[in-house]
Amino acid sequence: MHTPAARRVRDLVYATLVDEGRAPSIRELARLTDTPAEAIAQTLRELADAHALVLSQDGDAVRMAHPFTAAPMAFVLTPTNGLDDRRWWGGCAWDSFGISAALNLDVQIATACPYCGAHIAFDSGPNTPPPAELAVRFPRPAVHWWDDVVATCTMIRMFCDRDHAERWTTKNAPGAGYIADAVTVWHLAGPWYGDRVHPDFQPHTRDHNQHLLDSVGLTGPFWQLP
Numbered sequence: 001m002h003t004p005a006a007r008r009v010r011d012l013v014y015a016t017l018v019d020e021g022r023a024p025s026i027r028e029l030a031r032l033t034d035t036p037a038e039a040i041a042q043t044l045r046e047l048a049d050a051h052a053l054v055l056s057q058d059g060d061a062v063r064m065a066h067p068f069t070a071a072p073m074a075f076v077l078t079p080t081n082g083l084d085d086r087r088w089w090g091g092c093a094w095d096s097f098g099i100s101a102a103l104n105l106d107v108q109i110a111t112a113c114p115y116c117g118a119h120i121a122f123d124s125g126p127n128t129p130p131p132a133e134l135a136v137r138f139p140r141p142a143v144h145w146w147d148d149v150v151a152t153c154t155m156i157r158m159f160c161d162r163d164h165a166e167r168w169t170t171k172n173a174p175g176a177g178y179i180a181d182a183v184t185v186w187h188l189a190g191p192w193y194g195d196r197v198h199p200d201f202q203p204h205t206r207d208h209n210q211h212l213l214d215s216v217g218l219t220g221p222f223w224q225l226p
């Protein structure tokens, strides 16, 4: 649970990411809340410690607020309704589905296969799963995700198919990681991120999130949350 002041800052960070695809600056948050910048910086550190968002390496800017990222990463999301000018970077395959779920919005997700470089683009949405052949590779076990969460997201990539994910792994990280169907990750992203920008969002407990992993068949030591 966050203090009301922290909750206000957290909600403003998310609102700016939702509306503009970027994170607000500390001075901007200070102005919007009529709070000294140093107090905002302290609040952001508390939110980062609670894994409610991720700060830049120097701690002076919001880097990610899952499923949103403030800096370019491997996925680009474009609303498919043709009338919506917003765009977002997806931090990883999971986050890309998460943005669609959080916004209850149909999007085109575009990325490149790390193995062969092929351009991958498809429509997805809360009721539209991704193509069945696509695969997602998770680089490290859940217990280590937050050791360096930006690096973790950077490496949760989407491949043309399971074969390309396996070939990439053999070449670059033999024996490491876990390859899931993109449809499974899409199923996970719905309940994991669907409530993230609701006004009454409350952080999920560890047990709740473990149940969400279990419910889509992501079980075993690799998927045990810390």
Ligand SMILES: [Zn+2]
Residues within 6 Å of the ligand: 113, 114, 115, 116, 117, 118, 159, 160, 161, 164
């Ligand atoms: Zn490929």
Ligand SMILES: [Zn+2]
Residues within 6 Å of the ligand: 091, 092, 093, 094, 095, 152, 153, 154, 156
């Ligand atoms: Zn991610």
